[in-house]
Amino acid sequence: MPDDTFLPRAAQNTERRAPAWAKKSPPKSKAAVRACAKTTWRKALAPRDPHEHARKIAENAIDAWYQSYGGSSIDIPIGTIAALALLRQPEEIGNGLADWILSRQPHELPQLFKEIYLGYWIKRPDLINRALRLHDWAWNPDPDPQQLRAVQAVTHRALNQGLLDLTGHDDPGQRAEADVLSPLLTGLRHKSDKKWRGEYHTPACVTDLMANMLVDKDFAQPGLAIREPAVGSGTMFRSVAQRLRDLGLNPHDYHWYGNDIDSLSAGCAAVNTIIWDLGPNAFIGCADSLATEDSGYAKTLSEAKDAFEQRDRYVDTATAIVTSRRAFRLLDELTSSKETAAV
Ligand SMILES: C[S@@+](CC[C@H](N)C(=O)[O-])C[C@H]1O[C@@H](n2cnc3c(N)ncnc32)[C@H](O)[C@@H]1O
Numbered sequence: 087m088p089d090d091t092f093l094p095r096a097a098q099n100t101e102r103r104a105p106a107w108a109k110k111s112p113p114k115s116k117a118a119v120r121a122c123a124k125t126t127w128r129k130a131l132a133p134r135d136p137h138e139h140a141r142k143i144a145e146n147a148i149d150a151w152y153q154s155y156g157g158s159s160i161d162i163p164i165g166t167i168a169a170l171a172l173l174r175q176p177e178e179i180g181n182g183l184a185d186w187i188l189s190r191q192p193h194e195l196p197q198l199f200k201e202i203y204l205g206y207w208i209k210r211p212d213l214i215n216r217a218l219r220l221h222d223w224a225w226n227p228d229p230d231p232q233q234l235r236a237v238q239a240v241t242h243r244a245l246n247q248g249l250l251d252l253t254g255h256d257d258p259g260q261r262a263e264a265d266v267l268s269p270l271l272t273g274l275r276h277k278s279d280k281k282w283r284g285e286y287h288t289p290a291c292v293t294d295l296m297a298n299m300l301v302d303k304d305f306a307q308p309g310l311a312i313r314e315p316a317v318g319s320g321t322m323f324r325s326v327a328q329r330l331r332d333l334g335l336n337p338h339d340y341h342w343y344g345n346d347i348d349s350l351s352a353g354c355a356a357v358n359t360i361i362w363d364l365g366p367n368a369f370i371g372c373a374d375s376l377a378t379e380d381s382g383y384a385k386t387l388s389e390a391k392d393a394f395e396q397r398d399r400y401v402d403t404a405t406a407i408v409t410s411r412r413a414f415r416l417l418d419e420l421t422s423s424k425e426t427a428a429v
Pocket residue numbers: 283284285286287288289314315316317318319320321322345346347348351373374375376377
């Protein structure tokens with residue numbers, strides 16, 4: 087099974103800082119905001135409460151998708167936001183990354199998203215495989231130009247609403263202040279589809295309250311298994327992870343298992359598992375929890391093992407190809423220098 091060296095760095099400092107939004111100064115007047123430097127205007131306009139901020143980003147992304155005639159494939163806007171939320175843009179580097187992405191053309195975006203998902207596939211192939219519905223579309227060799235324009239509109243709206251101010255932090259505790267995929271998934275889902283699935287995510291204030299009431303240092307012994315048989319986008323996990331961090335504990339020391347019957351929900355939970363850095367013992371399954379005794383846990387672990395083995399095989403093959411290319415290049419250089427010497 088995986089070790090944690092491939093995962094985003096865990097919080098070194100177990101003492102959690104006050105949330106960034108709590109430290110923010112009050113909103114400025116419109117004139118003052120206009121005068122703000124390019125690097126701060128997104129932040130100045132964002133709601134101070136991270137859950138409100140996440141909701142606003144989701145609402146804007148949904149508007150942008152439908153206004154641009156994106157169509158009914160809701161996996162595309164969700165996959166777009168999920169990819170962007172996997173990016174790191176620490177405060178000290180300013181908005182350079184967001185500005186660079188904003189200058190991309192629509193046809194360049196699928197390649198960017200593929201590279202983001204591939205970067206994490208190297209670290210957690212099981213979770214990126216689980217999120218297949220979120221990135222499968224980006225591999226389409228013949229994408230619909232209208233859909234790509236809608237992807238660009240979603241990207242612009244999310245970045246201009248300060249998505250990276252919410253999810254781009256180096257500190258996983260700050261990245262886990264809100265769940266941006268939850269309002270996006272439930273907002274994009276058709277009303278009757280949502281009703282049939284019973285897909286109504288628990289509000290963050292409720293999950294936070296539950297975690298604060300149920301989790302204390304006596305209960306949260308390292309090694310404890312935290313399981314969610316109807317995980318949705320992982321809202322409950324987020325609150326428990328934050329509670330553990332508040333108690334000076336590290337989510338990496340716990341076992342996490344979330345399962346959902348719906349592949350889009352499981353995909354969102356898988357991406358959130360990376361964003362919130364739940365650690366090397368966090369797994370997400372996609373199965374009917376009621377149809378198996380273990381909510382598909384054994385199957386999920388076996389799929390994860392296969393994913394890591396497949397990743398290792400690909401990496402070995404790629405390393406062998408690079409090594410032999412390098413050897414051929416050296417041989418070429420050697421023979422051409424000998425020929426030059428002979429002349
Ligand atoms: C009400 S939502 C709750 C999500 C999350 N636990 C929360 O509190 O926000 C219910 C979730 O359960 C999933 N679900 C429904 N029936 C299920 C089943 N038999 N097995 C696994 N997941 C199921 C749905 O797809 C949906 O994502």
